[in-house]
Amino acid sequence: MQQALYGPEGFYTRGERPAAHFRTSVHASHRFALALARLIVEVDTALGHPDRFDLVDVGAGCGELLAEILPVTSLAGRLRPIAVEVAPRPEGLSGSIEWRAAPPDEITGLVIANEWLDNVPIDVVELTDEGPRLIVVDPRTGAEIPGPAPAPEDTEWLERWWPLREPGDRAxxxxxxxxxxxxxxxxxxxGLALAVDYAHERDHRPPYGTLTGYRDGRCVSPVPDGSCDITAHVALDACAEAGRRAGATATLLTTQRAALRALGLRGERPALDLARSDPRGYLQALRAAGEDAELIDPSGLGSFGWLVQTVGVDVPAVLGKGQTAT
Structure with a gap:
């Protein structure tokens, strides 16, 4: 998976445009960026309006999210937008956006990781009659065979976060x-770090895993030959614990539906009276409602997990409303 995605001829390192292969919230509507712009204001206020506010997009793709946020937020010249991506810088991207292969060593502001962790490479393990075994894959065909037993650090993580119970179960x-x-x-x-991704929790792990591939907008077999994106859902609860150990002072695990609704994306049809008094405004509001509805759809993008962790500030009250932050 590492080689297929990030090797010399890997899916991401050769500069594939993610939007050509799969649809994220960024591609669905600019209103996702509007919601995050509201979150920037909350974080900036909590930090006391620092002289420099770092806005870091990890796994930035072609930089679309930062490009959409810039026109709708103004921190009086204090905003430092940084795209973190292994692919080459795309042509036409605003010169105000810094392009890096790794995040800065020190960040004060907001970090966004939208569908990044699902592309961090993982190993797959299956419980066999002889015990758990790593799955070995032919990178040309995708053919699988049982391999060696998992390493001690693998076993420790599995026992804590994804215990295998029946032969044939995978993690x-x-x-x-x-x-x-x-x-x-x-x-x-x-500031605040936000991870948005396909996710599952310890008590509801899928028994056969979630590894899959995407190519040209279609779900395909995850053959690690570099021809397709390879992705798997994320154990965000385990990542939350790792974040706490790394210094997070407050944590909120929620859904995209709950978070975006808290940030003002309601998906509600405008009043019909507006159609008579302001037809153009009514059509604009109707379009916005439709885009919001896609972003918060509980059976689609709205079901994504949001992991919110902060350092030195509280989880913004607007996000924690009606939910429990720890």
């Missing part, structure tokens, strides 16, 4: 993702 070992998320929190000197 996706997520400690590499926990470490990746912890590395973000270790850089955060003050």
């Amino acid at each position: 996706e070992i997520g400690w590499h993702r926990c470490a990746a998320w912890a590395s973000v929190l270790e850089r955060l000197r003050g």
Whole structure:
């Protein structure tokens, strides 16, 4: 998976445009960026309006999210937008957006990781009659055979976060993702880090895993030959614990539906009276409602997990309304 996604001819390193292969909240509507712009205001206020506010997008794709946020937020010249991506910088991206292969060593502001952790490589393990075994894959065909027993660090993570119970059960070992998320929190000197992703919880892990591939907008077999995106859902609860150990002072696990509704995306049809008094305004409001509805759909993008962790500030009250932050 590492080689297929990030090797010399990997899916991401050769500069594939993610929007050509799969649809994220960023591609669905600019209103996702509007909601995050509101979150920036909350974090900036909590930090006391620092001289520099870092806005870091980890796994930035082609930089679309930062490009959409910039016109709708103004921190009086204090905003430092940073795209973190292994792919080459795309042509036409605003020169005000910094392009890096790794996050800055020190961050004060907001870190966004929208569908990043699902592409952090994982190993798959299956419980056999001889015990748990790593799955070995032919990178040309995708053919699988049982391999060696998992390493001690793999076994420790599995016992804590994804215990296997019946022969044939599979798990996706997520400690590499926990470490990746912890590395973000270790850089955060003050502010908020947000991970948005397909997710599941310890008591509801899928028994056969979630590993899959995407190519040209279609779900395909996850053959690790570099021709497709390879992704698996994220154990965000395990990442949350890793973030706490890395220095997070407050944590909220919620859904995209709940978070975006709290940030003002309601998906409600405008009043019909508006159609008579302001037809153009009515059509604009109707379009916005439709886009909001897609972003908060509980059977679609709205079911994504949001992991919110802060350093030195509280979880914004607007996000924690009606929910429990720890």
